[in-house]
Amino acid sequence: MYQYSSIDQALVDARVQQFAEQLSRYQAGLLDEDAFRALRLQNGLYFQRHAPMLRVAIPYGTFSATQLRRLAKIARKYDRGYGHFTTRQNIQFNWPTLESIPSILKELAGVQMHAIQTSGNCIRNTTTDPLAGTIPEEAIDPRVVCELVRQWSTFHPEYGYLPRKFKIAVIATEVDRAAIEVHDIGIRVKVHAIHGLAFDLYVGGGLGRTPVIGQCIFAELPLNELRNWLNAVLRVYNLHGRRDNKYKARIKILVNALGVEAFQDAVSERYSQDRLDAYRIFDSELAELTRMFSPVLAPEPFGQLPDRIDFQQWFSRNTRAHRVMGYRVVFISLKRPTIAPGDLDADRMDALADLAERFSLAELRSTHDQNLVLPHVKYADLVLLWEALDELDLAYPNIGLVSDAIACPGLDFCSLANAPSLSLADALHTAFGDPQMQILIGPMEIKISGCMNACGHHHIGHIGILGVDKKGEPWYQITVGGRDQNGARLGQVVGPAVAHDEVIPTLQRMMAAYLQDRKPEEWFVDYVDRCGIAVLKQAAYHSESPEVSDAVN
Numbered sequence: 001m002y003q004y005s006s007i008d009q010a011l012v013d014a015r016v017q018q019f020a021e022q023l024s025r026y027q028a029g030l031l032d033e034d035a036f037r038a039l040r041l042q043n044g045l046y047f048q049r050h051a052p053m054l055r056v057a058i059p060y061g062t063f064s065a066t067q068l069r070r071l072a073k074i075a076r077k078y079d080r081g082y083g084h085f086t087t088r089q090n091i092q093f094n095w096p097t098l099e100s101i102p103s104i105l106k107e108l109a110g111v112q113m114h115a116i117q118t119s120g121n122c123i124r125n126t127t128t129d130p131l132a133g134t135i136p137e138e139a140i141d142p143r144v145v146c147e148l149v150r151q152w153s154t155f156h157p158e159y160g161y162l163p164r165k166f167k168i169a170v171i172a173t174e175v176d177r178a179a180i181e182v183h184d185i186g187i188r189v190k191v192h193a194i195h196g197l198a199f200d201l202y203v204g205g206g207l208g209r210t211p212v213i214g215q216c217i218f219a220e221l222p223l224n225e226l227r228n229w230l231n232a233v234l235r236v237y238n239l240h241g242r243r244d245n246k247y248k249a250r251i252k253i254l255v256n257a258l259g260v261e262a263f264q265d266a267v268s269e270r271y272s273q274d275r276l277d278a279y280r281i282f283d284s285e286l287a288e289l290t291r292m293f294s295p296v297l298a299p300e301p302f303g304q305l306p307d308r309i310d311f312q313q314w315f316s317r318n319t320r321a322h323r324v325m326g327y328r329v330v331f332i333s334l335k336r337p338t339i340a341p342g343d344l345d346a347d348r349m350d351a352l353a354d355l356a357e358r359f360s361l362a363e364l365r366s367t368h369d370q371n372l373v374l375p376h377v378k379y380a381d382l383v384l385l386w387e388a389l390d391e392l393d394l395a396y397p398n399i400g401l402v403s404d405a406i407a408c409p410g411l412d413f414c415s416l417a418n419a420p421s422l423s424l425a426d427a428l429h430t431a432f433g434d435p436q437m438q439i440l441i442g443p444m445e446i447k448i449s450g451c452m453n454a455c456g457h458h459h460i461g462h463i464g465i466l467g468v469d470k471k472g473e474p475w476y477q478i479t480v481g482g483r484d485q486n487g488a489r490l491g492q493v494v495g496p497a498v499a500h501d502e503v504i505p506t507l508q509r510m511m512a513a514y515l516q517d518r519k520p521e522e523w524f525v526d527y528v529d530r531c532g533i534a535v536l537k538q539a540a541y542h543s544e545s546p547e548v549s550d551a552v553n
Contacts, residue, residue, distance in 0.1 A: 001062050001363060002147050002292050004112045011155065012109045015116060019043050020102035027098075042122070042160070044115030045101055049415045054093045054104060055118040058366050060128045060146035060170075061089035063113075065353040065362040070111040072349035078104050083349070085334060085342040087406060087457060088167075089127050089366045090118055094413055116154065121162045123153035123234075127169045129177040130367040133293055134375050136323040139189045140197060142172040144289040145226070148281060152227050159234055163241035164249035166234070167206075179368065181205050181214045181488035182460060184251045185233060189223060197223035197286075203233060203263070204255035205488070207454035212252040213488050217264045223286075227279040232271035236263070295361050295376060300326025303380045310397075313435060314386055317397040319377075326379050330360075332372040332389065333396045333404060337429040340422045341407045342370035351392050359385050368457075369445075370406050371399065401438040402446060402511075403428050406457065410450030410467060411474065417450030419467025419474030424448055424503055431504045432511075441511060442523040445483075460484040462525045463510075464491045465503060476503050480510070480536055481528035494537050506540045513539035 004012070019039070026036040040046075044055040056071070071091060075083050078100045079093045086092055096104060108114055118125060126146045133141040149168055153159065159166070169178040172189040180186025186202030198220045205214025221229055237251045240258075255263045302325075305315065320329040332352070335341050344352075356364050356374060359381045365373035377385060389395040398404045405428050408414065410421030425448055432438055447461030458464030464479040476498055479491030498506050513535055518527045528536070 001064065002059070002143075002289070009109075009112070012112075012114045012116070015043070015114065016102065016105045016109050019105060023098070023102060038120070041120035042116070043101075043105065044118035046119060047415075048094065048413050049411075050413065051095045052098050052101065053413070054096055054101060054115055055086070056091050056093070056108060056113060056115050057118050057125050058090050058113075059150055060126055060132070060143045061130055061366045061368075062132075062143060063364055063366070064111075065356040065364070067111045067113055068349050068353040068356070068364060070107060070113070072346040072353070074104055074107055075346040075349065082343050082345040084340070084409070085344065085366050085370050085372070087368045087370060087408075087455065088118075088125055089130075089368055090125055091366070094409070119165075120160075121164050121166075122160050123149075123156065123162075123166045123168065126150055126153075127167075127178055127183075127368060129171050129173065130365045130373050131177060131320065131329055131375075132172075132365075134320075134322050134327075134329050135173065137174075138172040139191045140172050140223075140286075141290065141293045142170045142178075142189060143293050144286060145170045145172070145187065145189055145199075145223070147289055147293075148226065148285065149230070152230070152279075158238060162234075162238055163243050164246060164251075166237075166251070168230075176485050176488075179457075179460065179484035179488065182207055182211075182457075182484065183214065185230065186214055187226070190220070192220050192222075195220065195222040199223050199226060201229060201233075203267075204252040204260075206250050206252045207457060207459045208250070209247060209452040209454075210250075210252065211454070211459040211490050212256070213490065214252070215255070215260055217260065217267065224281040224283075225275070226281055228271060228275045229267070231274060231279060232267045235270050235274065236266045240266075295363075297324040297327060297376060299324060300378050300380065302326055305379070306383060311383065311386055313439075314395050314397040315382065317401065318395070318399045319382070322376070324376075328377050328379060328382060330374040330377045330382075330385065331367075331399045332374065332394050333398055334371050334394075335398060335404050335425070335429075336393060336396045337433070338426060340409070340412075341405060341425050344372075348392055348394065351388075352394070355385060355388055369404065371404070397435065398438060400443050400445070402432045402441050402444040403438060404444075405446035405448060407448040408450050408453075408455035410448075414450060414455075416453060417467060418469040419450050419476060420500070421448045421450040421456060421465075421467060423500070424465060424476075427504045428507075431508060441515070444524055446507075447482075457484070458482075459490050460488060461491060462528075463507065468497055470497060474500055476500065478503070478506060478540070480533055481525060483525055492533050494533055494540050496541075505543075509539045509542070510536045 046053040169183040170187045182205040188200040192198035202214040360374035407421040407425040411417040445462040448465040449456035449458040450467040460482040482491030
């Protein structure tokens with residue numbers, strides 16, 4: 001993985017000292033709230049409902065066992081003993097004191113981590129495929145491109161005060177495991193017959209109160225010109241994006257206001273005017289970064305795996321093929337009963353750090369589904385790893401199934417939320433706890449947001465759940481048919497919002513209708529495509545509809 005240069009380390013160390021001084025001035029009354037707000041957001045510090053929240057960057061979701069141990073130490077010493085992995089592949093601490101933030105930032109800097117640009121109107125943490133570097137069909141390890149973007153965007157003098165926050169995602173396969181079409185910029189790297197490495201550039205995607213699927217404005221651009229094209233897009237946005245209304249300030253609003261063709265023309269003109277050789281990506285840069293992200297793995301024998309049902313369920317749901325013979329990619333579900341999605345306590349962080357060193361070259365990944373990944377596990381070690389994860393209660397075989405829901409912190413933590421999210425995520429474990437039922441239902445992405453800001457990505461869930469305020473009470477709007485892979489699509493609203501205690505029964509009725517009516521090997525999102533929402537709407541709002549257990553039997 002990428003290692004800091006001396007310049008990287010000096011920048012991060014300087015930022016720690018700088019923020020410590022800013023905090024001292026704020027506490028002494030020498031900085032007012034507005035002035036300090038801009039400074040603290042540059043360092044990932046929010047003021048939440050109950051306490052400060054610090055968002056720590058995990059660039060492109062890759063981190064080391066050493067870094068995870070440091071996160072565990074921070075959780076114990078400065079928080080309430082746990083951290084929360086987010087849909088941006090970052091980690092948040094929800095209970096630090098304001099006075100402790102400089103100490104936490106210093107702890108992070110000691111293991112090449114920081115909280116820079118995890119908030120504020122700037123270019124945020126670039127995200128990517130959690131399987132990066134493990135699959136044979138990649139044009140390039142997309143983390144190489146993410147790192148190039150990170151180096152270009154961090155402390156960029158023009159882009160620290162954009163009209164609004166800005167998010168970039170990168171993939172290098174036809175399959176999209178990073179939801180590039182719902183980002184401000186999405187990048188798909190590919191191999192081109194003439195250019196060699198090239199990329200398609202998607203612009204104007206985003207969720208929130210105005211969900212939009214991004215559009216490919218240019219295709220098959222040479223990769224060595226990536227930063228020039230990004231610079232052109234950002235300059236057009238910075239010059240013309242709205243600053244008078246934060247709800248209309250995202251680039252998706254600008255693209256819609258100008259029209260796609262006019263926006264393309266503006267970007268092309270800017271590119272032609274501003275292209276500089278200093279922004280060109282040279283082959284030597286790509287080669288150096290590629291070496292950093294390419295561990296040496298010799299082929300290993302596959303070996304014999306046990307046929308016991310519990311292991312086979314875990315193997316089937318929680319592991320994926322690897323590009324090197326004799327290895328598997330292992331997903332660790334952070335979705336289990338009574339625990340908020342994405343939460344992990346300090347003891348388990350330390351234990352996973354040990355397992356990463358023992359079984360996965362000391363490397364881990366965080367995913368935008370709020371799970372973790374051990375990317376390089378030998379077949380011969382799978383049983384030992386599974387047994388160790390099982391002892392930690394981290395071998396739950398539900399990746400991609402109904403209980404593998406993502407959820408924002410909701411009303412439990414966030415001052416912007418209209419409704420609780422975490423209680424619904426937990427209720428899914430009770431309602432659909434039977435592993436065989438989950439397997440029968442099949443691939444299912446449930447995404448829960450406590451408000452229209454859509455931090456839980458409800459718009460692109462196979463089933464999306466949005467918390468709304470109804471006369472001071474939390475209610476929930478349900479959508480179906482969204483997706484973030486193989487052509488992103490926004491879900492359709494099923495009908496009127498329902499009360500908190502009616503959400504799970506409503507889902508159960510819809511699930512029962514799906515199980516009764518689907519064709520063989522037809523999964524939920526395909527069923528919605530074929531049938532539309534009429535059948536599900538009929539089931540959702542009629543209490544006499546069959547139960548899931550009836551459909552299963």
